[in-house]
Each structure stands twice: as structure tokens, then as C-alpha cells.
Amino acid sequence: MNRLGRISVFTLSILGLSLVVGMATSHQVRAAVSALVTVSNTSANPVPTESVDASNAFQYDTTMGFASTSVPIPAGKRLVVDFIAVNGEVSSLDGPIQPSVILESALNGGNSANYYFEPAPSPVTISVENQLQLGKDVKIYADSLSISTAFAGYSPNFFSLHISISGHLVPNS
Numbered sequence: 001m002n003r004l005g006r007i008s009v010f011t012l013s014i015l016g017l018s019l020v021v022g023m024a025t026s027h028q029v030r031a032a033v034s035a036l037v038t039v040s041n042t043s044a045n046p047v048p049t050e051s052v053d054a055s056n057a058f059q060y061d062t063t064m065g066f067a068s069t070s071v072p073i074p075a076g077k078r079l080v081v082d083f084i085a086v087n088g089e090v091s092s093l094d095g096p097i098q099p100s101v102i103l104e105s106a107l108n109g110g111n112s113a114n115y116y117f118e119p120a121p122s123p124v125t126i127s128v129e130n131q132l133q134l135g136k137d138v139k140i141y142a143d144s145l146s147i148s149t150a151f152a153g154y155s156p157n158f159f160s161l162h163i164s165i166s167g168h169l170v171p172n173s
Contacts, residue, residue: 056168063088063162068148074169078107081140081167086119087133088161095154099132101163102150105142108172115140119161132161143172 041047058079060071073079081103090099098118106112119134147163 056170058167058169059164061162061164062147063160064147064149065159065161066149068146071142071145071147071165073143073145076172077169078172079142079145079167079169081105081138081142081145081165083136083166084117084138085135085164085166086117086161087131088119089158090130090132090151090156090160091158092154092156097130097151097153097156099156099159099161100150100152101134101161102148103140103142103165104146104148105140106144107141108143113140140167 062069071079084101084103086101088099090097101117101119103115103117104112105115115138117134117136119132122131122133124131147165149159149161151159
């Protein structure tokens with residue numbers, strides 16, 4: 001075999017070895033191997049599950065000015081809020097105003113957590129009122145839940161927000 005033939009065989013051997021080593025150490029191969037895991041649970045240690053279907057669905061709507069309202073949650077259940085939508089109108093004759101919606105949740109009668117949502121102006125402008133809107137995915141757990149409103153900026157002469165929450169109920173254990 002001449003010198004050019006030996007160099008070609010050597011080069012092809014190195015390329016082939018590189019290809020085999022590259023495939024053996026690639027992430028795809030390791031992922032395929034790690035996917036072959038078997039998990040088994042006994043009845044003494046079951047896999048926790050949560051049924052989320054239409055029978056567990058929960059929705060609540062309210063229209064508010066400056067007020068606070070409690071959301072009714074059935075006894076023995078915990079509310080999981082998945083989505084909040086806010087729309088409405090506010091106005092001030094003196095200057096800009098930013099309304100807020102506050103969800104206050106508590107678990108097992110313990111300390112509460114406050115979640116603040118500030119709707120943004122709609123792209124549609126009306127001369128007096130400031131139309132607002134907000135739609136947001138959330139994950140808020142509550143054994144008790146109240147909704148209240150607030151504002152920053154100038155005092156409003158008109159303030160009305162429609163608030164919708166959507167979620168599901170789970171057993172409170």
C-alpha cells in the first residue's frame with residue numbers, strides 16, 4: 001500500500017472513531033438511557049394525584065368600587081386560583097391614577113399573603129374615563145380569600161372594576 005493509501009485509511013479510521021465516541025457520549029444517548037427508569041409505588045406509598053376536571057372548576061365574578069369582598073370557598077376545600085381578569089374604568093379630574101386589585105389569601109387560618117395586580121390602560125381612549133384591562137395566569141392557594149381595591153395617584157371621581165377569578169377546588173387536608 002502506498003503512502004497516500006495509508007494516510008487515507010488512517011484519516012478514515014480517526015473520523016470513524018470520532019463518530020463512534022461522539023455518539024456514545026452525546027446527550028441524546030444518555031437521555032434515552034435515563035428514560036428507561038421504572039418507578040413503582042406500593043399502596044402504603046401511593047403516587048399523589050390531583051383530579052382537575054369540570055366538577056372541581058371554580059369561578060367568581062364581582063364588580064367593585066372602593067370595597068372589599070370575601071370569596072365564598074366551600075368548607076373542606078382549598079381554592080387554587082389559576083387566572084385573574086380585571087377590566088373597568090377609572091378617572092380623575094386632577095391627574096393620572098393607577099388602580100390596583102389586591103387578593104389576600106390565607107391558608108389554615110394562618111398568616112395571609114397579598115397579591116397586587118395593576119391593570120393597564122386599554123389602547124382605546126375615551127375622553128374622560130381610563131379603560132383598563134388585565135388578564136394574568138397565576139397560582140394562588142387559599143382557604144380564605146378576599147378581594148379589595150386601591151389606587152395610587154390622584155383621587156378618582158369615578159372608579160369601577162370588574163374582577164373575575166378562575167381556578168379549581170382541591171381537598172383541604
